[in-house]
Amino acid sequence: MIDKKIEMSLDIIMGDRFAKYSKYIIQDRALPDVRDGLKPVQRRILYSMFKEGNLQSKAYRKSAKTVGNVIGNYHPHGDSSVYDAMVRMSQDWKYRVPLVDMQGNNGSIDNDPAAAMRYTEARLSAISELLLKDIDKETVLFSLNFDDTEYEPTVLPAAYPNLLVNGATGISAGYATDIPPHNLHEVIDATICRITNPDCSLEQLMEHMKGPDFPTGAIVEGKEGIEQAFKYGKGKVILRAVSTIEQTKTMNKICISEIPYEVNKAELVRKIDEIRFNRNIDGIIEVRDESDRDGLMIVIELKKEVSIENTLNYFYKNTDLQKNYNYNMVAIKDKRPNLMGLKDILDGYINHQIDVITKSTLFDLQKANRRKHIVAGLIKAISILDEVVALIRKSKDKGDAKNNLITKFDFSELQAEAIVMLQLYRLTNTDIVSLQNEDHDLDKQIVYLNAILDSDERLREEIINRLTAVKNTYKIPRLSIIKDEIKEIKIDEKAMILSEDINVSITRDGYIKRISNRSIKASEGSLIGKKEDDYLLKLIQMNTVESLLLFTNKGNYLYIPAHKIEEFKWKDIGKHVSYLVSIDSTEKIIEAIVVHDFSAPFYILMVSKFGQIKRTKLEDFEVTRYSKSLKCFGLKEHDEVISASLTNGNCAVLLSTYAGYTGMYSEQEVSIVGTKAAGIKALNVKDDHLIAANTFDPFANLSIMLFSENVGVKRLKLDDIQLCSRQAKGMTVYKNPKSKAIHLKDVIVCPIDTLLQVHTTEDVYRLVPKDYSNASLEQKPTSMTTNKTEVVHLVTTDIIQDTKLVKIETVAPTMKKNEHDSFKEEMERTLFTMLDD
Structure with missing residues (x-):
């Protein structure tokens, strides 16, 4: 071993x-x-x-x-x-x-x-x-x-x-x-063309062979890709399903009768139905597979108002109704793998046929010569039949008879074998004639076979004749349609969206959902579904054709088309926004803004906690890819965004600080910068920080509502606030009591008959600014009392004590004057009565 x-x-x-x-x-x-x-x-x-x-x-x-x-x-x-x-x-x-x-x-x-x-x-x-x-x-x-x-x-x-x-x-x-x-007839025609003219060009071959012909039919686009494949062995073509449109009074139908090669039909139908189920595009009623023994048929029913061409283009782009096919023509030639074009493949086949026809002709020639030799011996034997019979009768056995025939009459071994095996019925004059005819036919065959072997031209004619016989025997029509140009797929995203008014809720922690009006009515009086310690940021009425911009405290924003938001029931938590746009788990949503048209002359004004402000054109926030959050504010370390608002270029900006200072100036004081830029100084907040930023029409009849940490409330007139520069510290609008330091928690600028919902650590209250008298700048805030609030949950005390303010929401639009007295009853019949903390 x-x-x-x-x-x-x-x-x-x-x-x-x-x-x-x-x-x-x-x-x-x-x-x-x-x-x-x-x-x-x-x-x-x-x-x-x-x-x-x-x-x-x-x-x-x-x-x-x-x-x-x-x-x-x-x-x-x-x-x-x-x-x-x-x-x-x-x-x-x-x-x-x-x-x-x-x-x-x-x-x-x-x-x-x-x-x-x-x-x-x-x-x-x-x-x-x-x-x-x-x-x-x-x-x-x-x-x-x-x-x-x-x-x-x-x-x-x-x-x-x-x-x-x-x-x-x-x-x-x-x-x-x-x-x-490829099509059998076209391939044979191209082969014959190559045999007839070995120096033919690729263009001449392509006059016969147009391109691939798939057994599933479909449309093949891209003549240039076919030419590249036929020339070099590599090329790309587009395969597209064949579809027809049926229009009725109530709906439209897309009927697909041919699909691309090697596409799993069941998987294709499942993918299309998944698009319908997930509402990736709106307006699909049903997807059915109606294929039977008569052929393939996939039917997609659409609502009448949906764009058929746009929907079909979406399917082409997002399913296997259209796919790429890449030629890679590698085959074994001379025992080696080779990447070959059309000419090389045809030449390899033709050379093989030359070898096959030559060998088969040689085999037939040898067989014909052998038979001719035997026929000649049989004719000779019949001409001296009596002597042959007598000799055979005298022989001891078959072998002795063969030897005697060879010795006496000079027959060959082959001829002697044929003679002794000859049957008696053949010994007639008629058979002499048939043998002579056979000998004549064999002479013709031998001449024909020798001509094939002696002439390359005749050899190639024989190959052509055999190929032509195959072509004539098998009638195989072309199934695939060849188109020279590749049709560009254009999808109008907005045209595919059905215009529909919807309700969308978004929470601070980023849970979002679409809520139907039916679900809202069915859940009247119950609290909206949310996670513990999370709260509702906004409940928005918008349209499916609109977009939602969500701004986070980390200086990022999320672009969300409204029609992409999944629908849930009122009591469901919803789904975290990360299923639409990736977002860091530590980020919190601080504002949600509905955008109908990004080309409108509006701006997004953003303010940070440490006193930075910036203004960016609304059109800069529009994106085509929204799989991840995008930068909108270049923040310094430990800073965060506290406010983002939509402005028209002529709004006033009211900034409020934790220590009770307020500054007001025109938004035009803030220069316009890009989404990734940092801000500029908004207010002098040294040893302080901003807690609120309000933008509003300076000519509107508005009030300022100040809320302190201990749920103190104070109403001011806008006229009481003096304009200042961005570098100023602002003016004091809230004074701390001497006993202990209490700071501002939030500031709201709103019409006097707006409903405000106040969330505290103990309860949820609703108040209207007009129920409070305008206070002077020096006046201390008053406590919120039940006789001046619309209370969601009744409390036993008249004055709120030992509680902290959590947040404030503007939950109702401006009301008419005569609506205020019956406000509570009216609100119970509206969407806003079901807003939860």
């Missing part, structure tokens, strides 16, 4: 073994041969069926028998790999001309598996027998099988260019191939 050890380094061993493995799977497993267009397993299946007489003219045989023969004699691999290859060759949605005629369940275009091999039956298809034609005439090289007990062909004669007709796909070590199917 010591003498049998071989010491080698691991890298040499691995390199050597992998090289051998790679060579094997490249040449003998994954890639087709350019001559017959078959992989080894396919070739072995067809040859085994041919050898066993499992032909089109015979009855079907169990597939299991064929698989067993292939495995036992030629292909020592798993039965599933053999049966799968056999099934694929029988599927008319995979093969342009199926090579196996299978009876039983052989799968479906929905990717349903075929029945087990014990249930199905199969035989060679008529056209596949042409691949094996003349194989018994020594036309191809045979080699020993895996256990040296049988011979198998290394290639089939292939009476037509199967590689181009049925295409191929496969992956090996370092190589892959993707050759689409």
